Amino acid sequence: MFKVLVSDPISDLGISLLVEASDISIDKKTGLSEDELVAIIGEYDALLVRSQTRVTEKIMNAGSKLKVIGRAGVGVDNIDLEAATKRGIIVINAPDGNTITTCEHTFAMMMAVARHIPQAYLKTVGGEWDRKSFVGVELRNKVLGVLGMGRIGSEVAARAKAFGMNVLGYDPFLTEERAEKIGVRKASVEDIIREADFITVHTPLTPETRHMIGKDQFAVIKKGVRIVNCARGGIIDELALVDAIDAGQVAGAAFDVFESEPPAADHPFLSHPKIIVTPHLGASTIEAQENVAIDVSEQLLHILRGEPFKNAVNMPPVAAEVLSKLEPYFSLGKKLGSFAAQITEGPVKEIAIAYAGDLAEVDTQPLTRHIVEGVLAHHLGSDQVNIVNALHLAKNRDVNIVITKSHASKGFTNQVSVTLRTDKEERLVAGTSLNGFGPRITQIDKFPVDVEPQGHILLISHHDKPGIIGRVGMLLGTKDINIATMQVGRKIVGGAAIMVLGVDKGVTKQVLGEVSALPDLNNAKEIQLN
Ligand SMILES: NC(=O)c1ccc[n+]([C@@H]2O[C@H](COP(=O)([O-])OP(=O)(O)OC[C@H]3O[C@@H](n4cnc5c(N)ncnc54)[C@H](O)[C@@H]3O)[C@@H](O)[C@H]2O)c1
Numbered sequence: 001m002f003k004v005l006v007s008d009p010i011s012d013l014g015i016s017l018l019v020e021a022s023d024i025s026i027d028k029k030t031g032l033s034e035d036e037l038v039a040i041i042g043e044y045d046a047l048l049v050r051s052q053t054r055v056t057e058k059i060m061n062a063g064s065k066l067k068v069i070g071r072a073g074v075g076v077d078n079i080d081l082e083a084a085t086k087r088g089i090i091v092i093n094a095p096d097g098n099t100i101t102t103c104e105h106t107f108a109m110m111m112a113v114a115r116h117i118p119q120a121y122l123k124t125v126g127g128e129w130d131r132k133s134f135v136g137v138e139l140r141n142k143v144l145g146v147l148g149m150g151r152i153g154s155e156v157a158a159r160a161k162a163f164g165m166n167v168l169g170y171d172p173f174l175t176e177e178r179a180e181k182i183g184v185r186k187a188s189v190e191d192i193i194r195e196a197d198f199i200t201v202h203t204p205l206t207p208e209t210r211h212m213i214g215k216d217q218f219a220v221i222k223k224g225v226r227i228v229n230c231a232r233g234g235i236i237d238e239l240a241l242v243d244a245i246d247a248g249q250v251a252g253a254a255f256d257v258f259e260s261e262p263p264a265a266d267h268p269f270l271s272h273p274k275i276i277v278t279p280h281l282g283a284s285t286i287e288a289q290e291n292v293a294i295d296v297s298e299q300l301l302h303i304l305r306g307e308p309f310k311n312a313v314n315m316p317p318v319a320a321e322v323l324s325k326l327e328p329y330f331s332l333g334k335k336l337g338s339f340a341a342q343i344t345e346g347p348v349k350e351i352a353i354a355y356a357g358d359l360a361e362v363d364t365q366p367l368t369r370h371i372v373e374g375v376l377a378h379h380l381g382s383d384q385v386n387i388v389n390a391l392h393l394a395k396n397r398d399v400n401i402v403i404t405k406s407h408a409s410k411g412f413t414n415q416v417s418v419t420l421r422t423d424k425e426e427r428l429v430a431g432t433s434l435n436g437f438g439p440r441i442t443q444i445d446k447f448p449v450d451v452e453p454q455g456h457i458l459l460i461s462h463h464d465k466p467g468i469i470g471r472v473g474m475l476l477g478t479k480d481i482n483i484a485t486m487q488v489g490r491k492i493v494g495g496a497a498i499m500v501l502g503v504d505k506g507v508t509k510q511v512l513g514e515v516s517a518l519p520d521l522n523n524a525k526e527i528q529l530n
Pocket residue numbers: 074075095098099102147148149150151152153170171172173202203204205208209212230231232256257280281282283284379380381384
């Protein structure tokens with residue numbers, strides 16, 4: 001008999017599958033503190049949560065029988081994934097079940113902010129008949145900018161067209177073909193900032209999306225824009241938004257999510273007359289809660305019964321014999337994928353992976369998953385992509401994966417090369433794992449290099465001329481940026497060349513701009529590898 005603990009309010013109908021299963025015994029105990037959970041979790045094989053329970057390492061360490069944590073919803077930011085992976089606990093989620101519900105909530109918020117519904121309601125029930133203060137705007141013929149064209153963003157875009165809106169979409173994975181299929185115009189973030197009358201965000205919160213609309217964007221944003229966030233708090237800079245509304249640049253905003261939840265009582269959104277809020281209700285419909293609970297219950301049963309399952313968001317075990325051959329390359333593969341994603345412009349259409357040397361003789365699929373994970377995690381967020389779902393996510397986004405194998409490997413026992421193809425360019429990063437030294441990047445585009453894939457790396461392309469290295473070093477020195485390692489690669493004397501610098505700390509966009517502006521330099525990019 002497997003014991004399952006449900007620690008958040010989750011639809012009864014959704015978990016009826018578990019309740020009715022003869023090999024499952026289920027306990028519902030909601031609102032427990034961390035210590036209370038620690039005290040009882042040792043009895044359970046599975047934990048089922050929504051977003052309130054914070055599943056910490058302490059709880060997992062006390063869960064000696066815990067095999068699986070099920071999240072009835074998409075975001076797993078309330079679960080310590082690293083700790084789960086470390087302890088071999090499988091974390092599953094239900095990514096599809098609340099898409100439509102959250103999309104509809106986005107529309108409810110967009111219409112409510114366009115027509116001042118909450119403000120008008122409060123006055124009316126307060127006894128005032130005020131028809132002058134609440135003149136709104138139509139959605140028809142307005143430009144809607146959608147940042148993040150995944151599951152929810154795409155559904156929002158489709159419905160916006162029914163309202164007669166002109167939709168601009170931005171997503172690193174949005175190709176012209178897909179934009180055409182959905183019926184949106186593919187745009188840049190800058191286009192959306194300048195042209196949209198309504199902006200709605202549907203990305204995960206990642207280092208790249210944090211404050212993607214902040215002070216700089218509000219300075220140039222279309223006057224009178226209305227902003228909706230039903231994704232994750234922090235994608236829009238909350239304080240900069242309040243300033244932009246007070247300055248008359250932004251007409252209003254509707255937020256379902258906050259940088260810190262619940263927000264503090266004195267949070268400026270809670271008293272602002274032009275900002276409407278809901279308490280993270282995006283997924284709160286009867287239908288969505290049933291859907292996500294059914295999805296996650298089914299998967300939970302499969303895992304407990306040792307059957308195949310989907311939607312695991314952390315790393316599953318790899319067979320021992322495969323592991324021993326491929327393990328030295330897993331970290332390299334993920335880093336090659338991440339490096340390539342960070343230097344490549346435009347939506348990825350194809351990931352071409354070439355395995356050379358002894359690797360050509362083994363089943364490299366687990367390694368392919370690590371490489372694709374590295375590519376996708378840069379845009380989708382590392383909590384959403386793992387070796388179980390990486391290939392599925394790539395397929396969903398029409399990203400083609402091409403594998404080639406050859407026994408010859410240019411002097412290394414094994415070499416792995418990753419080429420990303422986009423509408424704009426094709427970039428290659430190759431590497432190997434050196435006995436006793438670990439992973440090394442051995443080639444970037446056509447240039448041979450020897451780079452340890454670790455920490456902050458500056459990739460500079462330039463013309464091979466005397467004095468360039470000195471100019472770069474001098475500039476970085478004045479910015480207090482210490483160069484730890486340096487590699488220069490060129491094919492011919494006086495031709496195109498690259499410089500790969502390992503630096504001790506992150507480099508701001510401004511410094512990158514200054515480096516790129518040095519004479520004989522083409523551009524400079526920063527790559528971060530953990
Ligand atoms: N309010 C709620 O209750 C609620 C409910 C469900 C989901 N969510 C949140 O909504 C968001 C979207 O969910 P989803 O199911 O559509 O996820 P999804 O993974 O299907 O889509 C997210 C999209 O964002 C894109 N993206 C990543 N970085 C980007 C960037 N810098 N600029 C533009 N796009 C970028 C990704 O390529 C991806 O296509 C998530 O943050 C999720 O946690 C909130």
